[in-house]
Amino acid sequence: MEWEELGTYQLESAQIFFPASLEIQEELLKAGFKVPYDKEKKISTPLPVISAFSKGTVIPKNRLLKAHEFEEDDKFVKIPNEEAHLKFLTNEKGYLTLEIELKRYHLEDLNFVSIPPRIWNAWVSFSLSAAFLDDILERLSKLRGETPKGIYIDSRGRSGREIEVYAYKGRKYKDLGIPVYAYYLGLNGLELAGEYFAEKADESSIDRDVLNFLKLGLKKSKSTRAGLKVGLIWKEGEPQRIALRLGTNYPRVKIRGLYGELEGKSRGELSYGERHFMTVRANDFYWALEKVKSVFGG
Numbered sequence: 001m002e003w004e005e006l007g008t009y010q011l012e013s014a015q016i017f018f019p020a021s022l023e024i025q026e027e028l029l030k031a032g033f034k035v036p037y038d039k040e041k042k043i044s045t046p047l048p049v050i051s052a053f054s055k056g057t058v059i060p061k062n063r064l065l066k067a068h069e070f071e072e073d074d075k076f077v078k079i080p081n082e083e084a085h086l087k088f089l090t091n092e093k094g095y096l097t098l099e100i101e102l103k104r105y106h107l108e109d110l111n112f113v114s115i116p117p118r119i120w121n122a123w124v125s126f127s128l129s130a131a132f133l134d135d136i137l138e139r140l141s142k143l144r145g146e147t148p149k150g151i152y153i154d155s156r157g158r159s160g161r162e163i164e165v166y167a168y169k170g171r172k173y174k175d176l177g178i179p180v181y182a183y184y185l186g187l188n189g190l191e192l193a194g195e196y197f198a199e200k201a202d203e204s205s206i207d208r209d210v211l212n213f214l215k216l217g218l219k220k221s222k223s224t225r226a227g228l229k230v231g232l233i234w235k236e237g238e239p240q241r242i243a244l245r246l247g248t249n250y251p252r253v254k255i256r257g258l259y260g261e262l263e264g265k266s267r268g269e270l271s272y273g274e275r276h277f278m279t280v281r282a283n284d285f286y287w288a289l290e291k292v293k294s295v296f297g298g
Contacts, residue, residue, distance in 0.1 A: 006088040006139040013127045014084040016050040016185055019110045020123035021267040024216055026255040032206045045200045048107035052084040066192040067106035079106055096282035107192050118264025121175050124246035130239035143282035151287050165295050166231030167288035176227025176247045178288050182279040186217020189274035221269035225250035228280055230288035237296045
């Protein structure tokens, strides 16, 4: 199957929340890693959040796990501009693959959150400038076909003066977006992740060679219910950013953690790869984007 590249766009932000995956946590536990924290030996191995911000970011010093470069003071680290891209690929069967290219990024610890990430729906998020909106729609227009039935819109609510509106397809996908047919997202092949786990292997007296046999990536299985929220973030009636969020909410999985059983939503099947992507129907994506564009008369 041949894929045609439609365009590549710089991302303003990209975050993959691997702490949401019980599958990867179990894979590391079986290898002897103390995920996320061994109270007796005082060894912590938090699953990293992969983050890239085109304008850089500032985070508390204790949250940074690895970065290409940064400046620090007593409490915070300042990470300079990072780089990630989203490549649009289509094929003759009408599928659209969004391929994520991480050029410069950092690894951070999620730390404590009131709702454990293992029960979240969305665990991957990207945003790009709304300046790309019309160009993306024009490039996809030849694949738009007829308007799919059951494309609805909803809002994730306000954040200050901004409001995020997203589209979903069918009531079954209200909390997910449009159906996702394939994806792979993983830690294997990421240089900083490799360095991080090598250091954690040393800290836990684990042979580094073990890392060569671990599957630290996730792909969609036949039973995984996955969706992509296609949204626009608006401010005072003007679109600011295109927001994309990958989520999964079925089936549920259970693992034996360090201190008892943990239950959460499956993030897919363990796999190994280096190409990060998500695949949807091109016409679903096109009409979802058109739908959110029209909210304020755009």
